[in-house]
Amino acid sequence: MHMHDTGLWAARYQSVRQQSLAIAAPLSDEDCGAQSMPDASPIKWHLAHTTWFFETFILERLEPGFAPFHQAFRVLFNSYYNGVGDKHPRPQRGLLTRPAMAQVRDYRANVDARMVALLGRALDDAARTQLIALLTLGLEHEQQHQELMLTDVKHLLAQNALQPEYLAAGLPPAPAAAPLVWLPFEGGMCDIGYAGSGFCFDNELPQHPQYVAPFSLASRLVTNREYLAFIEDGGYRNAALWLAEGWDWIRAQGIEAPLYWRGKEEFTLMGQQALDLERPVTHISLFEADAYANWAGARLPTEAEWELAARHEAREPGAAAGLPHPGEPVSAEEGGLQQLFCHCWQWTSSSYAPYPGFKPAAGAIGEYNGKFMVNQYVLRGSSCVTPAGHARASYRNFFPSSARWQFTGIRLARQP
Amino acid sequence: MHMHDTGLWAARYQSVRQQSLAIAAPLSDEDCGAQSMPDASPIKWHLAHTTWFFETFILERLEPGFAPFHQAFRVLFNSYYNGVGDKHPRPQRGLLTRPAMAQVRDYRANVDARMVALLGRALDDAARTQLIALLTLGLEHEQQHQELMLTDVKHLLAQNALQPEYLAAGLPPAPAAAPLVWLPFEGGMCDIGYAGSGFCFDNELPQHPQYVAPFSLASRLVTNREYLAFIEDGGYRNAALWLAEGWDWIRAQGIEAPLYWRGKEEFTLMGQQALDLERPVTHISLFEADAYANWAGARLPTEAEWELAARHEAREPGAAAGLPHPGEPVSAEEGGLQQLFCHCWQWTSSSYAPYPGFKPAAGAIGEYNGKFMVNQYVLRGSSCVTPAGHARASYRNFFPSSARWQFTGIRLARQP
Amino acid sequence: MHMHDTGLWAARYQSVRQQSLAIAAPLSDEDCGAQSMPDASPIKWHLAHTTWFFETFILERLEPGFAPFHQAFRVLFNSYYNGVGDKHPRPQRGLLTRPAMAQVRDYRANVDARMVALLGRALDDAARTQLIALLTLGLEHEQQHQELMLTDVKHLLAQNALQPEYLAAGLPPAPAAAPLVWLPFEGGMCDIGYAGSGFCFDNELPQHPQYVAPFSLASRLVTNREYLAFIEDGGYRNAALWLAEGWDWIRAQGIEAPLYWRGKEEFTLMGQQALDLERPVTHISLFEADAYANWAGARLPTEAEWELAARHEAREPGAAAGLPHPGEPVSAEEGGLQQLFCHCWQWTSSSYAPYPGFKPAAGAIGEYNGKFMVNQYVLRGSSCVTPAGHARASYRNFFPSSARWQFTGIRLARQP
């Protein structure tokens, strides 16, 4: 899409922005205000923060005669950009009953109108280049928050004894999972990181050479059935399977199953459901993924192994619309590497670190990714709630080793 | 009011119940869902819990063919009655985005209709006696929650950098406070506790003889001006004035002024206001009240001293309507004991303990007061947000020594 | 003892001081350095702090040409006197491996020699009066720490899987406990607080009139056998018996028996022993004492009731020497009020508060008692590790409601 295709950019902008409102549509204003834990944010906050991003990083720089929609929003909806100034304390986002949802909708509408107007203005090439780069970043940023909206609201609803459904639509039972096949990869010198002409995040850059030893990768994700076997074999009670920190953690927290399992049922965005043994296990920590792999006589892949194997697919197959789409279960006939995208993010054994030569952007926007590159682990692929077209083979998601409220799963690796 | 005056009871019931909705009226559904700290509850929760009280303790016992409005509400809206069964965890009341406010309003309407119907039924005298006793308790209980609704929402709005107002009406400046006069009381043997024919809580019973040594009481509450002098004299930096636990606490918490002071302004239910130096200081802990009294060369009264002095007033003068009414400032001309009611709850040096011969009621209703009689301190009087007609001279309010979000103030005492 | 009986005062001083060393005698220097929890202190710290008390409050004021034994000790061994200056952080007392025990012994010997020399000096009457008053306070203070040394070392040794004994001497089985008899008291106006000519702490003053309603008191303490029946009847699992804060606390802490019970054994200063069912139950919190009393259909006494009943005994019968003496079990023949002293401190329902007219002393010494008069409860009597001659009927011990490492027990009361 050429940067001077003004109308196309405006259409794309409005499409992505509209999708955030669509995600909020099944929810009441009350649902949108609550924060179930410090790691999660209220839906209303997501809707406002993504708007703040466009207002702060684009309108404030490029809009003639810029004036903020509301002075206080600069602080209220700043997530973590120290370069922008003060921030509202993260664990207290659920206390922001004002501005009301209606005012946040107004905020969105106001910024959207100004953004569309700005896109239609005549700009010199330097300004337009900057505009399109920031616009693209803002839309990818909004897509990331679209996924978080769904994981955060799932976590919120899961705290409620009424077992509320986000969507009433039931989930059909999955067909039997395909047999797990070990696919060998030769490895060798390869280029890791993004090198295409489209968008990527700064943490996927620069593409750089890396040596990868030969390895094998499982053809599909670990299923609920397989994970249940691990549990029933005493997996959560056998210290020998666990990283020391993980063992201490599951015992201190009393963890003995994936986050949303309740006996043989599972809490889902469609409410409480019978546990579907054919689907990939999800909502587990890195600690649990690692213990499972040990139990299974395998290991987790490195992010380079995963990327090398997934290289042939530039982007995940477009899922329908960005509302939760469970991903089609793998039918038994298919061969090859399955469930790379659209099912669960896949824990790797790679800690989240800068690629050789990584340089964050100048200014506050440089805080986007780089400052989080410590004590977190990389996940690859995408999940059933990742917006269509958002992920790709070089995409690096990252969370702390104890995170469980994302749609996280397991793909095994082993020596060839 | 005779127990057979069915219509009058129904009218009183509806009047008190309506008042809770009136308190919620200026608030959005979003405002009503948030919980700013574990000690506070969402407005929606207050509205539902007070309804649960009538449903659980009256309808469940006395309504023919009783069926609950919603089975899960028994757990969701149980505050602390172990005898009733499980409870939703207190710090997570703000996560109950379902039931929606609308459904809670339906719950209230449903229970109200059934209560009024029950009041109109023919009942034998024993049943009617029980009904009226429980109804009265339920209404007094609801009035207690009406005060908490206002203190809780004040705490919530105070967390918001937008400084939202609960009411737009400004607060007129108070006239100059009257001079503080020391009023002597002879003391001697006296009867402490309630002995009238109206309603009182079980913790005001039984009336019992007690010896009170001669004492003097300040004619009015300590003002903001006086408290500011304490601060400016280094009151918060002088360990010698403080109880050891209080000193450690203010230093650990970084406390150096009343809860809602912000420089020379104060956050109020009418938004941020200039600090009115003529009004009584409020939103202070027992620790601060005690340190101020030490600084002033005085002490806090015991609850017996307070009650003895206040005995001549059976109930506080009816405040207008139960919405926050700041209480009229004391005009300089008045003599005698002023500001007993309708301004601030007044910390006493008495720990909250059972009166000699105290017996809690049988069953879960007996958990109302008795099980809290440890590590709390008694406050006497009433505040500007106490519903009209709720308090009386023998009334015992109680909070932990560090509580500051109630309208708490200081009346000094000393040896005569 | 006349204040001019120089030799007698010196002898008394040396006798009390020697007793502290005797308590430490069975312990290694290593034992003396460890701190098992913030509430407890190392033996070495007790030995140094009691010495600091004499040096700071007597020698510094009255010794000609005073120079401190070691400048840094003023901070290291200050317990809580803000008026004296800085303090070493309480939870880190166990890290003071220097000064060594040997140096602390030198410190004691040095201060002792200077104290004896000061006692032998000619002083005017005002100075001698002050000297004797402070000396007496210092010795009573040291006796309080002698008890703490034994409770603190018991707590320390109890953490050790080797089950070390403080004393090798076994504890003979107690004879059968006498039947519990309810002794009625008429109550009425009485004078509470100390009024004799000997020593008392400031918190026992002033004696003041108080009305006490008629009551009955149990003739002896609750036994291990009786407490075991409470446990076996589900006492720790029945919320209806507990104060709300106590119930939350035992569940959060996983408490289901007295502190040192291990099945049917009990850890004692003589090592692990079979639980002696005839002895008084000890090492329980106020919460547990209160729950037991509820279960038994009784209540805890107020401190005034206890003192009134115990009034006829000016002091407890002198126990042998101040090392742990379990107290003679009550033989069945005795009548009257038994086990007032020398067995367990007895929880009362009275919160620790100043008596009417209480005035702490001027200066740092005034911090001795007054600043702790909040959120604690009074215990009366004395325990098997209280030094002989230390307690009396008006003596007020006090601890938070959750304290269990002292020798605390239960005497029941009820309406007559």
Added chain:
Amino acid sequence: MHMHDTGLWAARYQSVRQQSLAIAAPLSDEDCGAQSMPDASPIKWHLAHTTWFFETFILERLEPGFAPFHQAFRVLFNSYYNGVGDKHPRPQRGLLTRPAMAQVRDYRANVDARMVALLGRALDDAARTQLIALLTLGLEHEQQHQELMLTDVKHLLAQNALQPEYLAAGLPPAPAAAPLVWLPFEGGMCDIGYAGSGFCFDNELPQHPQYVAPFSLASRLVTNREYLAFIEDGGYRNAALWLAEGWDWIRAQGIEAPLYWRGKEEFTLMGQQALDLERPVTHISLFEADAYANWAGARLPTEAEWELAARHEAREPGAAAGLPHPGEPVSAEEGGLQQLFCHCWQWTSSSYAPYPGFKPAAGAIGEYNGKFMVNQYVLRGSSCVTPAGHARASYRNFFPSSARWQFTGIRLARQP
């Protein structure tokens, strides 16, 4: 050293074992018992645990008629081996006043005698191979604890206001640091990990190919002078320099200088000293090292870069005797890579992870390293308190990103 050189092995065993006692020699028994924080252990515990290692992993397997020195020591002195059984809680190691130091010395003497006897026994080759492998591991393990003894005792003494010295010997001022020179390395495919015939830890295996991009490494460590310039330039107040987690951490902890800096002085094992600006900065976290590198326009090296650069040195030059030896400052004339060993452990940007093909040993001994491979970062080199001959180019030390009590420093890297 051939495995049948019985006498040589016994001599080496005794030499290493003796060194631990030499480290404890300047300390009193009291010093040896205290634990200053959960991450540190008492000296006595180190002395006993290293002995437990030989008893549990060698004598228990290979000694005929094995009987433990003391049954309870199996639990008391187990550090973290779940495969061996229960463990004494780590934060309570300082409460083990029993066994006494004298008994721990007896324990050491007893195990030493049995070990020497075992070494002298005739064993078949398989048994002797196992013996020598475990013996070597035990001695390397003991050396690791020798370093910890010195860092732990430094931390303990630093808590004491008396500023005690571990050693009385003063530290001579260092000569001026050499200019920092950037040394370029070509990188390319290289073999990382140990491949010699001597001892290495399992985490250094297997040697494996890795591609390293060209890089430059600083010729020496960052000095106190340079780090002071960072501080004086506002380094600790500039969020833009910090990893997000590091920024939150230094603000929550109030950190604004290396751990033992006190103004322009530094607490050392030789007591409080003037800060020597020529020496390498030490006792900093990974967060601080990373922020400094950002400020300096550089970055931390990866562990592969460090190892590649250091490859030419098989082991660090033998430091004198294993007592703290500050490492000779780099004289200005030297060229090349300086201060690789014997000064400070050097933070790398590499998280601690298994090498491709890593396999922990079977049984409890396999818990030695592998289970800690998460949420920690690798340090390379060795420090002034690392025993002589212990480290090598492939050696991987590891600590959490917030650890500061080790002798940790900074070597900068950058793109060539």
